[in-house]
Amino acid sequence: MRFQTRQLALFCALAAATVGIQIAPRPPNIEATSLTTFFAGVLFGGVAGGLFGTLVMFVNGFLSPWGFAGLILPFQIVGMSIIGVAGGIFRRYGVADSATRTALELAVLGSFLTLIYDIITNTGVALISNVPIVLALIYGVVFSLVHIVSNTLLFGFAFAPLMKAFKALGELKTIGGK
Amino acid sequence: MVASKRTLVFAILALIVWSVTATAYAGYYHMQYRQLEDTLRAMQSLILRVNILINYGNGTKEWHNATLLPIGATVFNATSAVAEVDYTMWGEYVLVNSINGVQGTPDIGWIWWIWDHSSSQWKSALEASNKHVLVDGDIIGWNYQNWASTSPPS
Numbered sequence: 001m002r003f004q005t006r007q008l009a010l011f012c013a014l015a016a017a018t019v020g021i022q023i024a025p026r027p028p029n030i031e032a033t034s035l036t037t038f039f040a041g042v043l044f045g046g047v048a049g050g051l052f053g054t055l056v057m058f059v060n061g062f063l064s065p066w067g068f069a070g071l072i073l074p075f076q077i078v079g080m081s082i083i084g085v086a087g088g089i090f091r092r093y094g095v096a097d098s099a100t101r102t103a104l105e106l107a108v109l110g111s112f113l114t115l116i117y118d119i120i121t122n123t124g125v126a127l128i129s130n131v132p133i134v135l136a137l138i139y140g141v142v143f144s145l146v147h148i149v150s151n152t153l154l155f156g157f158a159f160a161p162l163m164k165a166f167k168a169l170g171e172l173k174t175i176g177g178k
Numbered sequence: 179m180v181a182s183k184r185t186l187v188f189a190i191l192a193l194i195v196w197s198v199t200a201t202a203y204a205g206y207y208h209m210q211y212r213q214l215e216d217t218l219r220a221m222q223s224l225i226l227r228v229n230i231l232i233n234y235g236n237g238t239k240e241w242h243n244a245t246l247l248p249i250g251a252t253v254f255n256a257t258s259a260v261a262e263v264d265y266t267m268w269g270e271y272v273l274v275n276s277i278n279g280v281q282g283t284p285d286i287g288w289i290w291w292i293w294d295h296s297s298s299q300w301k302s303a304l305e306a307s308n309k310h311v312l313v314d315g316d317i318i319g320w321n322y323q324n325w326a327s328t329s330p331p332s
Contacts, residue, residue: 093184096184104188105184105188108188108191108192108195109188109191111191111192111195112191112192112194112195115194115195115198115199119198134205137202137205138202138205138206138209139206139209141199141202141203141205141206142206144199144202145199145203148195148199
């Protein structure tokens with residue numbers, strides 16, 4: 001992973017914008033960080049995407065409007081890093097040929113990655129609170145549903161315009177050769 | 179990635195999300211149901227169910243069956259729970275003046291009765307309605323009748 005100055009500036013600007021959105025007042029479990037982290041993975045590759053997720057969640061852990069993350073922070077970092085890495089993997093396989101299919105695929109990916117993130121963070125809650133993991137997952141399911149549904153919609157509807165905007169900027173030439 | 183394989187991968191991912199969230203939500207629903215069951219069980223030891231008859235004496239009768247009341251509730255509490263009651267305090271005793279707007283007169287008024295399960299007949303009240311503490315399963319009847327009459331609600 002080797003950044004050019006322009007890419008590094010873009011990485012930092014994207015990270016700053018993501019943190020800004022993340023720490024702005026918002027309903028619980030509705031966030032754009034997963035999408036931008038995934039997109040950072042698509043733009044800069046899996047390793048950078050993972051680092052992006054780590055950086056954003058680390059800062060968010062201290063500045064979140066919901067308070068200091070505490071012991072849950074490492075689990076949030078791991079969860080978000082996986083989303084960044086997934087963006088890098090997605091980049092390899094590229095987007096589908098039709099816009100509808102791309103939206104559907106991104107919606108599925110958004111829901112799946114959010115589910116993984118929630119399983120990881122709920123596992124963290126279970127370990128910290130010393131409750132069975134299954135119980136923590138069950139009790140967190142209402143929040144998870146909100147999180148999954150919102151990210152499904154966000155990935156499905158916002159990824160393509162984001163991709164278009166960065167292509168126009170000249171930062172995203174091809175995804176998986178397309 | 180070949181198109182069909184790619185479709186399969188995304189279909190599997192979608193199925194995983196659906197199955198995990200559906201299972202977790204079913205578990206959540208089950209837990210909520212169990213908690214409500216426990217609460218209801220705990221509440222059942224704190225409440226009693228009584229049947230209340232209001233006989234207006236003109237052929238109109240109102241039954242308020244399975245009225246839920248807290249433990250320690252009196253006949254007066256039960257009546258107030260199901261009807262508009264106007265009353266006067268005589269020291270520590272309640273005298274019911276009217277029920278649901280039907281006012282007593284010097285000749286006719288509201289008298290309460292209680293069903294005796296052992297003899298299967300109405301028994302007249304021997305105390306003020308705010309002094310008789312109900313037990314679960316009691317049946318009480320308010321009769322709009324002549325003060326001198328001894329006919330129970332029918």
